[in-house]
Amino acid sequence: xxxxxxxxxxxxxxxxxxxxxxxxxxxxxxxxxxxxxxxxxxxxxxxxxxxxxxxxxxxxxxxxxxxxxxxxxxxxxxxxxxxxxxxxxxxxxxxxxxxxxxxxxxxxxxxxxxxxxxxxxxxxxxxxxxxxxxxxxxxxxxxxxxxxxxxxxxxxxxxxxxxxxxxxxxxxxxxxxxxxxxxxxxxxxxxxxxxxxxxxxxxxxxxxxxxxxxxxxxxxxxxxxxxxxxxxxxxxxxxxxxxxxxxxxxxxxxxxxxxxxxxxxxxxxxxxxxxxxxxxxxxxxxxxxxxxxxxxxxxxxxxxxxxxxxxxxxxxxxxxxxxxxxxxxxxxxxxxxxxxxxxxxxxxxxxxxxxxxxxxxxxxxxxxxxxxxxxxxxxxxxxxxxxxxxxxxxxxxxxxxxxxxxxxxxxxxxxxxxx
Numbered sequence: 001x002x003x004x005x006x007x008x009x010x011x012x013x014x015x016x017x018x019x020x021x022x023x024x025x026x027x028x029x030x031x032x033x034x035x036x037x038x039x040x041x042x043x044x045x046x047x048x049x050x051x052x053x054x055x056x057x058x059x060x061x062x063x064x065x066x067x068x069x070x071x072x073x074x075x076x077x078x079x080x081x082x083x084x085x086x087x088x089x090x091x092x093x094x095x096x097x098x099x100x101x102x103x104x105x106x107x108x109x110x111x112x113x114x115x116x117x118x119x120x121x122x123x124x125x126x127x128x129x130x131x132x133x134x135x136x137x138x139x140x141x142x143x144x145x146x147x148x149x150x151x152x153x154x155x156x157x158x159x160x161x162x163x164x165x166x167x168x169x170x171x172x173x174x175x176x177x178x179x180x181x182x183x184x185x186x187x188x189x190x191x192x193x194x195x196x197x198x199x200x201x202x203x204x205x206x207x208x209x210x211x212x213x214x215x216x217x218x219x220x221x222x223x224x225x226x227x228x229x230x231x232x233x234x235x236x237x238x239x240x241x242x243x244x245x246x247x248x249x250x251x252x253x254x255x256x257x258x259x260x261x262x263x264x265x266x267x268x269x270x271x272x273x274x275x276x277x278x279x280x281x282x283x284x285x286x287x288x289x290x291x292x293x294x295x296x297x298x299x300x301x302x303x304x305x306x307x308x309x310x311x312x313x314x315x316x317x318x319x320x321x322x323x324x325x326x327x328x329x330x331x332x333x334x335x336x337x338x339x340x341x342x343x344x345x346x347x348x349x350x351x352x353x354x355x356x357x358x359x360x361x362x363x364x365x366x367x368x369x370x371x372x373x374x375x376x377x378x379x380x381x382x383x384x385x386x387x388x389x390x391x392x393x394x395x396x397x398x399x400x401x402x403x404x405x406x407x408x409x410x411x412x413x414x415x416x417x418x419x
Contacts, residue, residue, distance in 0.1 A: 001024055001025070001061050001062070001149070002024075002025050002026075002027060002059055002060045002061050002062075003019045003024045003025065003026050003027070003060060003061070003062050003063075003064070003149070004026075004027045004028065004056035004057065004059070004060025004062070004063045004064070005019075005026065005027070005028040005029075005056070005063075005064045005066055006028070006029055006053040006056055006057070006063065006064070006065050006066065006067065006075065006079060007029075007030060007065060007066035007067040007075070007092075008028045008029070008030040008034070008038050008042070008049075008066070009030070009066065009067075010122035011066050011092055011118065011122050012028065012030070012064075012066035012092075013038075013041070013042065014122055014125070014126065015064065015066065015092070015118075015126065015153075016028050016042060016045070016047050017042070017045055017047070018125065018126050018127075018153050019149075019152075019153070020045050020046050020047055022149075022152040022153055023152070024149070024152075025046075025048075026046070026047045026048070027047070027048050027049075027050055027055075027056050027059060027060060028042070028047060028048075028049055028050070028056065029049060029050050029051065029052050029053055029055070029056050030049075032051075032052075035049055035051075052078075052079070053075065053078060053079030053082070054078070054079055054082045056079070057079050057080070057082040057083045057084065057087075058082055058084055059084065060084060060087060061084065061087055061088065062087065062088045062089075062090070062145075062146065062149060063083065063084075063087055063088070063089045063090070064090050064091070064092055065089070065090070065091045065092065065093075065099075066091075066092040067093075068093070068222050068223075068226055069093040069094070069095050069098055069099065069226035069227075069230045070098075070222065070225075070226050070230065070384060072091065072093060072098055072099050072102045073098060073101070073102040073105070073106075076102040076103065076105070076106040076107070077102075077105075077106050080102070080103070080105075080106030080107045080108075081106060081107075081108065083107055083108055083111050085108070085110055086110055086111070086112070086142075087111055087112070088111075088112040088114055088138070088142055088145065088146050089103060089107055089111050089112065089113055089114075089115075090113075090114055090115045090116050090146070091103070091115045091116070092116065092117070092118060093117075093226065094117055094170055094174055094223075094226070094227050095167055095170065095226060095227055095230045095231040095234075096115060096117070096134065096163035096166050096167055097163070097164075097167055097230065097231065097232055098230050099115060099163075100113070100115070100136060100163050103115070103136070104137075111137075112137060112138040112139065112142040112143075112146075113136040113137040113138065114133065114134070114135050114136065114138050114142065114143060114146045115133075115134045115136060115163070116131055116132060116133050116134065116150065117131065117132040117134075117166065117170075117326070118131050118155070119131065119132065119326060119327060119328050120328070120329075121219065122219075124410075126153040126154065126155045127153060127154030127155065128154060128155075128156065129155055129156065130155070130156045130158060130327070131150060131155040131156065131157055131158070132157075132158055132159075132160050132166060132325070132326060133146070133147060133150065133157050133158070133159050133160075134159070134160055134161070134162070134163050134166055135159070135161065136163060158325050160325070160326075166326065167231050167232065167233050167234075168233045169323045169325065169326040170227070170231060170233075170234075170326055171231050171233040171234040171236075171237045171238075172237060172313075172318060172320065172323050172331075173323050173326045173327060173328055173331040174227050174326075174328060174330075174331065175227045175228045175231055175234035175237065175238060175379075176234070176237050176238055176241050176309075176312070177328070177330050177331045177334050178216055178224045178227065178228070178330065179228060179238055179241070179372075179375050179376070179379065180241065180305050180308075180309060180334065181209070181212050181213045181216050181330065181334075182213075182216065182217075182224070182371075182375055182391065182394070183305065183368060183371040183372045183374075183375050184209055184213050184305055184368065184371075185213045185216075185217055185394045185397075185398065186367075186371035186374065186375070186390070186394050187364065187367035187368040187370070187371045188213075188367075188397075189393070189394050189397040189398075190367045190370070190371065191363065191364055191367045194398075194401070195209075195210050196210060196290065196291035196292045197292065199297065199298060199299040200298075200299045200300070200301050200360075200361055200364065201301065202290065202292055202298040202299075203286075203287075203298050203301065204281075204283045204286030204287045204340075205286065205301075205303065205306075205337045205340060205341060206301060207286050207287065207289045207290050207291075207412075208281075208286055208289075208333050208336075208337050208412070209305070209337070210291060210405070211289055211291075211405055211408050211409040211412055212329075212330045212333055212334070212409060213398075213405075214398060214401060214402055214404075214405025214406065214408075214409065215330070215405060215406050215409040215410075216330065217391070217394055217395045217398055217402055218395075218402040218403065218405060218406040221387065221388040221391035221392060221395075222384075222388065224387075224391065225384050225387040225388055225391070226384075228379045228387070229379055229382050229383075229384055229387065234379070235379055235380055237312070237316060238375075238376055238379050238380070239376060239380060240312045240315055240316050241308060241309065241312040241372070241376070242372050242373060242375075242376035243312075243315075244308045244309075244311040244312040244315060245304065245305075245308035245312075245368075245369060245372045246369065246372075246373070247311075248260065248263075248264075248304065248307055248308055248311060248355075249304065249365065249366075249369045251263070252302075252304075252355050252356055252362075252365065253362075255356050255357065257352075257356050260352065260355070260356060261352055263311065264307060264310070264311065264348075264352065266314065267310045267311045267313070267314035268310065268342045268348070270313075270314045271310055271313055271314060271319065271320065271338075271342070272339060272342050272343055274319060274321070276319070276321040277321075278339060278343070279332065279335060279336040279339055280336075280339075281333075281336040281337065281339070281340050281416060282416065283340070285412070285415050285416055286337075286412075286416075288412075288415070289408055289409075289411075289412045291401070291404075291405075291408070299360070299361075300350050300351070300353070300354040300358060300361075301351065301354060301361065302351055302354045302355035302358070302361055302365055303341055303351045303355075304355060304365050304368055304369075305368060306334075306337060306338045306341055306342075306351075307351065307355065308372075309334065309338055310338055310342060320335050320338075321335070329409075329413045333413070333416070336416075374390065375390070378390060
């Protein structure tokens, strides 16, 4: 059984090594200028680097396209027609609409389309990680072969039969989740301070916010841009998040306490009053991961980002616990800290009172409000270049702490047992 991987970036290399370890012959390719580097890196593992995707496609029984979502059609147009007769073809992008469209357009009719989505970043081995499998065009026999191959990696497989349903869930678990953390990073940049140096961001919830924000900005902008802009369901959900944040912010500055409180408690009862297994994040573990070196006492925080997310879920009619089938560590953590806040009535009341009446954090909330509007507009316009530029500006601001933040966030994820 020959496995081919077209696109040997971070994820492609991880999977190439993992398939070799599982006993398969692996062939791969990437851009021509990277061939020598990849031969030096992957050759010792027995992975053969070929000239291009045509060569990989001709000899591979299973082919994985591990390229950016925005380039999937371009790459398929070059290499798809050369696919070996009866081969199984999959993609590793997180948004399946452009991928499936390209597969249907450029692959031979005899190809089996069984695509997948690894719910982890390049810092993790596939073993023990969750993977979504989507059987789009296949036979029972080919599907069994594919699931056997993927299971050999030690991944935990979950099937979603329809790529539309996958993209709806991913719009929540990834696109809106990332945009929320990106807005926090932008707000801190525009306010001109690092949050771990501010007494309003010293609690366990804020430690999670800070580390996941640093984790996201430690990776590449195109990953998140593709998720947000190319997923047809993401723009709708991001727009609703921005609307929820704006409406709540208006109630805050007008100090309409009764309306504000009733609205949030209605959302709380809808999301957290249903019959589901709580995540129950450990406060002691969250407290361990502070980047602060000071001894200031914690100041209350409005947690506007979390209030807005729960309000948006309510207005979208989404039960986020149902979306855990496509969970990623940032999404599960975000749901976990929202649950922690909304199921602790004293903490929720502190957040509400702070949002309404504490002017010392109002400036931070204004920056967050502006950041949400900016990100929502960029995504709404489909401005990929603008997205990348906006992302890189914030990344530069946090540059000195990104690697440390990624390492700390990975350790926090392991300690909270949510990999």
